[in-house]
Amino acid sequence: MAIPTSGFTGRRQNRDADLPPGQYLTDSFPVLSAGPTPHVLLADWTFRIDAGAGEAHQWTWDQLQALPQEDITTDIHCVTHWSKLGTRWRGVSLDTLFEDVESDAEYTMVHSYGGYTTNVPLDDLLDGKAWIVHEFDGEPLAPAHGGPARLLVPHLYFWKSAKWVNGIRLMEQDLPGFWETNGYNMYGDPWREERYW
Amino acid sequence: MKRTWQVVEVSAVRPETARARTVRLRFPDAVVGVPGQHVDLRLTAEDGYQAVRSYSVAAWVPPRELELTVEELDDGEVSPFLVGVLSVGDQLEVRGPVGGWFTWTPDLAGPLQLIAGGSGVVPLMAMLRSHSEARSAAPTRLLYSVRSPEHVFYRGELAVIEQEDTQVMIDIAYSREAPDGQRVGRLTHEAVTASCFPPADAPAIYICGSTGFVEAVAAWLVEDGHDAGRIRTERYGG
Numbered sequence: 001m002a003i004p005t006s007g008f009t010g011r012r013q014n015r016d017a018d019l020p021p022g023q024y025l026t027d028s029f030p031v032l033s034a035g036p037t038p039h040v041l042l043a044d045w046t047f048r049i050d051a052g053a054g055e056a057h058q059w060t061w062d063q064l065q066a067l068p069q070e071d072i073t074t075d076i077h078c079v080t081h082w083s084k085l086g087t088r089w090r091g092v093s094l095d096t097l098f099e100d101v102e103s104d105a106e107y108t109m110v111h112s113y114g115g116y117t118t119n120v121p122l123d124d125l126l127d128g129k130a131w132i133v134h135e136f137d138g139e140p141l142a143p144a145h146g147g148p149a150r151l152l153v154p155h156l157y158f159w160k161s162a163k164w165v166n167g168i169r170l171m172e173q174d175l176p177g178f179w180e181t182n183g184y185n186m187y188g189d190p191w192r193e194e195r196y197w
Numbered sequence: 198m199k200r201t202w203q204v205v206e207v208s209a210v211r212p213e214t215a216r217a218r219t220v221r222l223r224f225p226d227a228v229v230g231v232p233g234q235h236v237d238l239r240l241t242a243e244d245g246y247q248a249v250r251s252y253s254v255a256a257w258v259p260p261r262e263l264e265l266t267v268e269e270l271d272d273g274e275v276s277p278f279l280v281g282v283l284s285v286g287d288q289l290e291v292r293g294p295v296g297g298w299f300t301w302t303p304d305l306a307g308p309l310q311l312i313a314g315g316s317g318v319v320p321l322m323a324m325l326r327s328h329s330e331a332r333s334a335a336p337t338r339l340l341y342s343v344r345s346p347e348h349v350f351y352r353g354e355l356a357v358i359e360q361e362d363t364q365v366m367i368d369i370a371y372s373r374e375a376p377d378g379q380r381v382g383r384l385t386h387e388a389v390t391a392s393c394f395p396p397a398d399a400p401a402i403y404i405c406g407s408t409g410f411v412e413a414v415a416a417w418l419v420e421d422g423h424d425a426g427r428i429r430t431e432r433y434g435g
Binding site: 002003004005006007008009010011022023024030031032033034035036037038080081114115144178179181182183196 | 202298
């Protein structure tokens with residue numbers, strides 16, 4: 001039950017925007033990360049899908065660039081309450097990357113350079129719902145925003161869109177990643193306000 | 198930790214600078230948390246419009262109170278209200294405290310390196326206060342970068358902590374205007390290195406400030422040989 005706060009009127013900036021509960025609009029692009037920014041050379045960069053039972057699929061930077069590229073325009077929502085509308089990205093659909101992957105696993109752990117991890121159900125990565133992106137607003141993705149490449153899963157809170165991504169491991173059972181062991185929700189649906197625990 | 202929104206009452210306010218003030222909130226029941234955590238505040242207008250923001254806890258005042266320090270942002274929607282309008286006796290809603298990463302507790306014995314840019318000092322001050330109250334033996338340094346002497350939060354208390362807590366050393370670096378005889382200018386790599394424990398001491402490092410500040414300082418420390426896995430960061434604004 002909400003109580004009015006005496007004297008607070010607010011600025012109503014998002015009256016006409018369709019925002020998840022508790023979110024406010026920003027035009028800037030805040031940077032959030034748990035530690036220093038890793039700087040990864042393109043020559044060293046790889047992305048790997050580990051399907052278990054010894055089956056692995058791996059791409060170099062050039063191999064990723066050779067795959068079909070998609071332009072994505074989407075809204076993003078951070079658990080720290082900001083939302084940014086109409087962000088423009090370019091990258092490769094996870095549907096493309098998972099084309100030859102055989103597995104019955106339902107869960108994934110996303111891994112990053114620097115050691116970050118986050119868990120996402122496999123269904124939430126497929127059917128046009130997620131990408132490995134390497135451009136933002138027509139420019140190469142800056143290191144502070146996860147460059148050279150990050151995961152983009154816009155329908156979940158943005159901590160699931162792992163920066164500096166280098167791999168996805170399929171799992172039989174759901175396990176918490178970095179923020180999920182530090183108090184954040186296992187799934188993270190912004191429209192249901194699944195922020196903590 | 199509380200998942201749900203609780204109604205709290207403002208029990209005290211006091212100015213920190215011309216544009217920042219500390220707000221003390223009284224909870225209905227005991228509130229437990231650790232230094233470095235934050236709370237979500239929810240403000241509701243008469244017509245039901247709501248705004249939610251996160252603020253770091255500056256001080257824990259057991260059993261039922263905690264303090265936030267809020268700096269007014271030029272284009273802010275919530276901070277000008279918290280700094281300029283909110284009064285003792287007003288009620289608002291709080292969720293939390295939350296956060297399990299950017300935290301420090303006095304049972305951690307190793308060297309503690311705190312680095313703040315501007316209002317980024319707030320969660321680090323909670324750690325410093327906890328260090329002093331617990332008489333922690335952890336050798337501790339705070340490097341606090343700020344525009345000018347008028348922008349320093351907790352000035353008097355920092356001086357007292359440095360004098361009374363023999364494990365704590367504090368360096369304030371002024372970027373625009375400094376007291377007489379002190380260096381002025383943007384923080385440099387050399388100045389950061391000189392004000393921090395060396396990598397051989399393996400300090401736990403907490404950096405909080407604007408994105409540009411945190412990016413620069415964290416990169417210098419990694420360059421100096423500090424283990425990236427020991428550096429925790431929190432970025433304000435953006």
